[in-house]
Amino acid sequence: MSHRESTLPYWRLSGFYFIWAAVIGVLMPYWSLYLQHLGYDARSIGLLMATLAATQVMAPFLWGYLADRCGRRAGLIRAGLWLALLCFGGVFIDGGGAWLALVMFGFGCFWNAMAPQLEALTLGHLRHQPGRYSQIRLWGSIGFIASVLLLGALLDRTGPALLPAFVAASLTLTLLASYSVGDPVDDVPPKPALPLLAVLKQPTVLIFFATGLLMHASHGPYNTFYSLYLREHEYSSLSIGLLWSLGTFAEVGVFLLMHRCLARFTLSTLLLFSLLAAAVRWCLIGAFPDQLAVLIVAQCLHAATFGSFHAAAIESIRRHFQPSLAGQGQALYYSVCIGAGTCLGAIYSGLLWPLVGAFGTFLVASLLALTGAWLYRPRRPADSTDACAGGAFEQH
Secondary structure, three states, X not given: OOHHHHHOOHHHHHHHHHHHHHHHHHHHHHHHHHHHHOOOOHHHHHHHHHHHHHHHHHHHHXXXXXXXXXXXXXXXXXXXXXXXXXXHHHHHOOOHHHHHHHHHHXXXXXXXXXXXXXXXXXXXXXXXXXXXXXXXXXXXHHHHHHHHHHHHHHHHHHOHHHHHHHHHHHHHHHHHHHOOOOOOOOOOOOOOOOOHHHHHOOHHHHHHHHHHHHHHHHOHHHHHHHHHHHHHOXXXXXXXHHHHHHHHHHHHHHHHHHHXXXXXXXXXXXXXXXXXXXXXXXXXXXXXXXXXXXXXXXXXXXXXXHHHHHHHHHHHHHHHOOHHHHHHHHHHHHHHHHXXXXXXXXHHHHHHHHHHHHHHHHHXXXXXXXXXXXXXXXXXXXXXXXXXXXXXXXXX
């Protein structure tokens, strides 16, 4: 075993991802059910979820800039988690819709800003073996599955009223886990060959970010209303949790094989395939909610719509942005693609759901994914994403 392999904190990073994603497994599938329990309608739920998503637009870049300037990502992650936990405590105060929106906004400003720094921290540890990223990231998927299944069974017995307590407990565990991971010893990035703006002006970089925004916006109805949608069709909380978990099981399979996929296929091919799979998936969910077999197939497509897309996107960022810009590159992806895309998805879903129903809303999601696929349609080799991605910033 080489010195680089022996110093890689594989299990500490994996454990951190496990607990980190467990918080997402508590929030993503069930928070809309909690909001419904409080008496909010579909439009209000969509706007509240959009408030949480909106924090992903600006907060990650500000924290990414700080992290790249000071180089102490691990310390900033811990500080952000302390502030996120403090802000989330406001949920336990009954102050009405405006107060809840303010609490979710404050919590999201710190929680959502930390995710890209965790990615940059991990890639810093993996600088000499980036192919192992998916082997660490898959533990996040396993943590998501564990929390979704456990909480689904509990909520069938207790109802959603106790959900904030579960979120607070998960956040506390995440904060404790953050103290097990430090910054890479050799994480001293060189000066950038190109400034950030010059990288962002490259056409293939612009296409990448536009496509990422469309992909995450297409997830809007799924992220916001999938649990409510299944509940309306008489699925139990445990069944809802099992369907969410099935998608993540498929995602784990992709992460296990992703290092081989990256070696065999171009990034543009993987991203294009993922976008087309998303278009099919949203149509299936919108058209066949009462057909469990179809929903199972649709959830298996999560392997592509999140698994392969996310892994290929993170690798694209690594290739486009050299180490001195790593934090800002990851933050821009989370801000522009995940943040703005998720916010846009929550808004249009909340507005369209009461007007055109589930099928119409999922159809719009499918069209967004198809638009992203059109942007990534095959071009001449000189115009491909990989040509730019593998240029001066290629790292092995």
